[in-house]
Amino acid sequence: MTSVNLSYPIGEYKPRESISKEQKDKWIQVLEEVPAKLKQAVEVMTDSQLDTPYRDGGWTVRQVVHHLADSHMNSYIRFKLSLTEETPAIRPYDEKAWSELKDSKTADPSGSLALLQELHGRWTALLRTLTDQQFKRGFYHPDTKEIITLENALGLYVWHSHHHIAHITELSRRMGWS
Amino acid sequence: MTSVNLSYPIGEYKPRESISKEQKDKWIQVLEEVPAKLKQAVEVMTDSQLDTPYRDGGWTVRQVVHHLADSHMNSYIRFKLSLTEETPAIRPYDEKAWSELKDSKTADPSGSLALLQELHGRWTALLRTLTDQQFKRGFYHPDTKEIITLENALGLYVWHSHHHIAHITELSRRMGWS
Numbered sequence: 001m002t003s004v005n006l007s008y009p010i011g012e013y014k015p016r017e018s019i020s021k022e023q024k025d026k027w028i029q030v031l032e033e034v035p036a037k038l039k040q041a042v043e044v045m046t047d048s049q050l051d052t053p054y055r056d057g058g059w060t061v062r063q064v065v066h067h068l069a070d071s072h073m074n075s076y077i078r079f080k081l082s083l084t085e086e087t088p089a090i091r092p093y094d095e096k097a098w099s100e101l102k103d104s105k106t107a108d109p110s111g112s113l114a115l116l117q118e119l120h121g122r123w124t125a126l127l128r129t130l131t132d133q134q135f136k137r138g139f140y141h142p143d144t145k146e147i148i149t150l151e152n153a154l155g156l157y158v159w160h161s162h163h164h165i166a167h168i169t170e171l172s173r174r175m176g177w178s
Numbered sequence: 179m180t181s182v183n184l185s186y187p188i189g190e191y192k193p194r195e196s197i198s199k200e201q202k203d204k205w206i207q208v209l210e211e212v213p214a215k216l217k218q219a220v221e222v223m224t225d226s227q228l229d230t231p232y233r234d235g236g237w238t239v240r241q242v243v244h245h246l247a248d249s250h251m252n253s254y255i256r257f258k259l260s261l262t263e264e265t266p267a268i269r270p271y272d273e274k275a276w277s278e279l280k281d282s283k284t285a286d287p288s289g290s291l292a293l294l295q296e297l298h299g300r301w302t303a304l305l306r307t308l309t310d311q312q313f314k315r316g317f318y319h320p321d322t323k324e325i326i327t328l329e330n331a332l333g334l335y336v337w338h339s340h341h342h343i344a345h346i347t348e349l350s351r352r353m354g355w356s
Contacts, residue, residue, distance in 0.1 A: 081271060098262055106307075125281060
């Protein structure tokens with residue numbers, strides 16, 4: 001597997017002009033099931049497996065799990081900012097530095113797995129109250145200098161979830177752990 | 179009870195110049211127990227009790243519970259911004275508008291109660307890894323135009339938790355529900 005595949009095992013998310021209600025409903029369902037999938041991929045791992053980088057120079061499995069909790073809390077907040085302000089500029093954060101914090105490198109993944117389960121529960125409940133018009137609202141990302149609609153942000157975070165889960169399941173497959 | 183007491187049943191938080199390790203440890207312990215206390219105050223409430231404002235013109239009990247989850251996720255993120263950037267300006271949010279979202283006014287409180295339980299677990303785990311030096315780091319709030327250290331932010335969110343729990347328990351007492 002080339003290093004590009006190791007970094008992007010499922011490719012990248014491609015924003016779309018508009019997204020059908022059926023597709024959005026499917027994505028919400030998938031987003032709801034992400035925490036259980038992630039848990040399944042890591043819950044039988046030993047500490048040394050959890051502390052194995054998913055690729056050379058990459059995050060460990062433990063760091064990936066804590067990153068998903070951090071990233072998706074930031075995203076849930078960006079959704080609420082977008083629903084209550086007009087195309088708000090969101091607050092970027094240094095995900096590499098967050099992942100180098102002692103807590104991100106040592107804490108048991110169970111806390112972030114449980115947090116993700118409850119967060120995705122609240123997130124999908126919020127998404128199911130949104131009108132098509134609300135899904136067309138968006139936020140501005142100061143780093144990418146782009147506006148992303150909430151319906152594309154939904155697709156992006158379904159991709160982000162599967163992107164990182166694939167890092168873990170591909171590592172397990174290559175190492176013969178699963 | 180005067181309207182000032184109804185709004186601020188336990189008064190306001192007063193920042194301190196410096197805070198002992200013993201006091202910080204005690205606050206971390208209290209912060210860990212907040213979600214269970216909040217759950218105890220609301221779990222036997224009927225829907226109509228949950229939809230009762232804690233004071234005239236105030237949020238309902240339901241809105242207060244969802245606000246605590248929103249507010250403390252924002253705070254957890256502010257702690258991590260402060261640990262990875264030099265006195266970062268944080269991103270304010272419109273808490274009144276967040277509390278007027280359909281989800282905040284209708285969703286069952288159990289999701290936010292469970293989220294708070296896991297969030298406070300991760301938050302206190304993070305706090306227990308911090309050195310005294312890290313507790314002296316802080317963030318700048320663009321609305322108040324003040325810098326708050328992380329040790330004072332810890333005290334502030336213990337206060338914020340008890341501030342809102344008191345809104346609920348005082349309402350229950352006045353209404354003869356408890």
